[in-house]
Amino acid sequence: MIEIRLFASLREGREKVYKLEEAFSNGEEILDYFQIKSEDVAIFLINGMHSNLKNPIKDEDVIAIFPPIGGG
Amino acid sequence: MPFSHRLGVVDMRYDRQIIIEGFGQDGQAKLSRAKVLVVGVGGLGCPALTYLVQAGIGKLGFIDSDVVSESNLNRQFLHFEKDLGRKKVDSAFEKLIEINSKVELVPLDIHLNKDNARELIKGYDLVLACLDNIETRMLLNKICLEEDIPVVNGGIDGFYGFAFVASRKGACLECMGYQNTKMKHPFPALGAVAGVIGSLQANMAIGMLLGNNSYQNKLFQFDARLMTLDEIDISISEDCSLHNRWKDEK
DSSP states (O other): OEEEEEOGGGGTTSOSEEEEOSOOSBHHHHHHHHTOOGGGOSEEEETTEEOOTTSBOOTTOEEEEEOOOOBO | OOHHHHTTOOOOTTHHHHTSTTTHHHHHHHHHHOEEEEEOOSTTHHHHHHHHHHHTOSEEEEEOOOBOOGGGTTTOTTOOGGGTTSBHHHHHHHHHHHHOTTSEEEEEOSOOOTTTHHHHHTTOSEEEEOOSOHHHHHHHHHHHHHTTOOEEEEEEEBTEEEEEEEOSSSOOTGGGTGGGOOOOSSOOBOHHHHHHHHHHHHHHHHHHHTTOOTTTTEEEEEETTTTEEEEEEOOOOTTOTTGGGGTTOO
């Protein structure tokens, strides 16, 4: 099982947290699953570490996905 | 008798914070000796500066080269209608000095860039990034880490915002891949959200000046729709070009 935590506008129309049994080989497959465009993602973390969308996902990983937030 | 009077301090201004458990006269003395630089006097800079001035920071520099425009007035509460077209640092200075004349205020009408950033941040204990663009945030992240000065970052987008302390001892913006962020132009902004995030930045700054290091390696995400503040653990990245320079330091 992996845990996927969505933040800010990525929660609109979706839940905050998903615990999924599905196997995802990488971040791109997770974005496809949630129908999130890669250009809408600013930060993609696997277990608190910055990660490329092509990096492998393994069981029990915690994924955190953030859209761009940079205004002031 | 007010607590400050019992301690022989005539000014009652800080009495209510001095009586906070764990704050005390020592805490107030730490704040009065502190030098803090706020970069950006907009939606985040206005609340951050206001609360730092009220708290009695010793020296408070603030940088902005913009003038006040009408689209600023929904959130930048130190700037009034009468200030339209004025330099933001002049407009802010005028109000801040009336809030607390005992703080040394240093308004800097200058655009922070790669040629002047190092000189501008030198001598400060802490920097607050209250910016509206990624390039300057990343520049400040790099220069502040090189000078070993922690940066309290804040950012907003519509109903959402974040606060994050970047430092040499903890993770930085590059560690979480923030450099890949592509901003919307213009970015959506609500005053009440900017107020929350700017206040979080001021709280973190005060906490750090009092010796609290618990904000390191944590990204705080505020969601005004769900009214939640999430805390996300962030690790120093093995790929961070900045942290790799100091990885052998103890």
